[in-house]
Amino acid sequence: SYLLAIESSCDDTSCAILKNDQVLSNVTASQKVHEQYGGVVPELASRAHQSNIIPVVDQAIKKAGISKSQLSAIAYTQGPGLMGSLLVGSSFAKSLSLALDIPLIAVHHMQAHILAHFIDSGQEKPQFPFLALTISGGHTQIVKVNDYHDMQVIGSTMDDAVGEAFDKSGKLMGLDYPAGPMIDKLARKGNAKAFKFPIPTAPDLDYSFSGFKTSVLYFLQKQTQKDPDFIKNNLEDLCASIQYTIIEILFQKLDKAVKQTGIKQVAIGGGVSANSGIRERLLAKREKGWKVFMPPFEYTTDNAAMIGISGYFKYLQKDFTDLSSTSSPRMSM
Ligand code: ATP
Ligand code: FE
Numbered sequence: 001s002y003l004l005a006i007e008s009s010c011d012d013t014s015c016a017i018l019k020n021d022q023v024l025s026n027v028t029a030s031q032k033v034h035e036q037y038g039g040v041v042p043e044l045a046s047r048a049h050q051s052n053i054i055p056v057v058d059q060a061i062k063k064a065g066i067s068k069s070q071l072s073a074i075a076y077t078q079g080p081g082l083m084g085s086l087l088v089g090s091s092f093a094k095s096l097s098l099a100l101d102i103p104l105i106a107v108h109h110m111q112a113h114i115l116a117h118f119i120d121s122g123q124e125k126p127q128f129p130f131l132a133l134t135i136s137g138g139h140t141q142i143v144k145v146n147d148y149h150d151m152q153v154i155g156s157t158m159d160d161a162v163g164e165a166f167d168k169s170g171k172l173m174g175l176d177y178p179a180g181p182m183i184d185k186l187a188r189k190g191n192a193k194a195f196k197f198p199i200p201t202a203p204d205l206d207y208s209f210s211g212f213k214t215s216v217l218y219f220l221q222k223q224t225q226k227d228p229d230f231i232k233n234n235l236e237d238l239c240a241s242i243q244y245t246i247i248e249i250l251f252q253k254l255d256k257a258v259k260q261t262g263i264k265q266v267a268i269g270g271g272v273s274a275n276s277g278i279r280e281r282l283l284a285k286r287e288k289g290w291k292v293f294m295p296p297f298e299y300t301t302d303n304a305a306m307i308g309i310s311g312y313f314k315y316l317q318k319d320f321t322d323l324s325s326t327s328s329p330r331m332s333m
Pocket of ligand 2: 109113302
């Protein structure tokens, strides 16, 4: 089967063509307009999706070297995400499925971040059940994955997502949005033990990051009062220490989840899973008997290939939707 998939939940317009579990093309237009605002502006995002979607779809079809008439189904992101952004993708997907008279498949964005592991990439795939740590700009979850369509969130953040912890800490240090990748890069040259930040408490397998962000804020305020150049002179050490603390927070609960469930197969997913420190820490867990899985970089941040692979498994089960399906900004697993 050939599937066309569309992702438009936040600020990336993406289209992919899959042949079964193989990605033939995966084209993404990122939106630069938000940089100057230090975060995604929903109204501007949906407008940019509108102007990007047709060229992105055209390019994906062209790159895949197929014609529209060969398509077997259309998959799209139903939620969670920004309403205006989701609507652009869903309207387009619906129109295309109607025009081509082929089935329409609704996909859950966070499930897709996990199912990205099942794209045929030559890497070994996790076996059910496994644990997934999904870490992104809007979510921080520990998920027990029983099957392609049976997932259970066993821990999640009570406030900020881990991506926000990176981005907001970066903003406090004067870094551009999104600051995650830059913190990652600078952290490699810094001393992770230079500064100590407290680990916030949260019940059981849940996370909390808002207190962490506040402690970074107070620390930076106090230091810059004494030395106005404090941030500039300590940027690498600050990034390394902040990243180190975030990784500690993530892994304390992940360790706990592995102990509680007895499941030692652990996959990471979502934009923050591109982080090299997180990847290193996960790889080190193999010494503790964990089997670990990391998606290829191109499938970590938002992309339509992950929507395509999720759609493919639904396609096999004939799990279709119709034109009456509605986008849902807050969609639970
Ligand atoms: P969600 O999937 O929850 O809807 P989103 O789709 O906006 O959120 P993603 O695109 O999956 O989020 O991830 C974006 C986040 O990933 C940003 O916060 C960005 O800073 C962070 N990020 C990307 N690369 C890295 C990195 N190398 N280190 C740390 N954070 C990173
Ligand atoms: Fe995402």
